[in-house]
Amino acid sequence: CENPSFKWLLTYVNKAKKSLETNKNQRVNIWLDIDELMNKVAESKPEQLIEIVSDLTNIWLANAYIGDLTVIFSSYQQIQNQRMREKTKVKFKKLYGEIRKANPKVKEIIFI
Numbered sequence: 001c002e003n004p005s006f007k008w009l010l011t012y013v014n015k016a017k018k019s020l021e022t023n024k025n026q027r028v029n030i031w032l033d034i035d036e037l038m039n040k041v042a043e044s045k046p047e048q049l050i051e052i053v054s055d056l057t058n059i060w061l062a063n064a065y066i067g068d069l070t071v072i073f074s075s076y077q078q079i080q081n082q083r084m085r086e087k088t089k090v091k092f093k094k095l096y097g098e099i100r101k102a103n104p105k106v107k108e109i110i111f112i
Helices: 004-021 035-044 045-062 069-078 084-100
Strands: none
Touching: 004 045, 035 045, 035 069, 045 069, 045 084, 069 084
């Protein structure tokens, strides 16, 4: 998929990640709102979804807003290939567990 939205998403996430890495000792205000794109990534580039959500998890753990966690972590359901969908679901459960460990008040997600 050579979709400009997908390229923009990767650029956006990478810039946020680099900004957080560069400014580790400073509070960095980052606000990502990419909910709409996540299902499109799952449909067209499922092999990159784990990496993107892993990066987003790290960005969230650095106190940045990344969008609706339920939408982001449910995006794996849009993956057509069942094996890839299951693999992604397992990884997403682990990543979401890191978020819940950091903030137990975050709403629980049921991974179906």
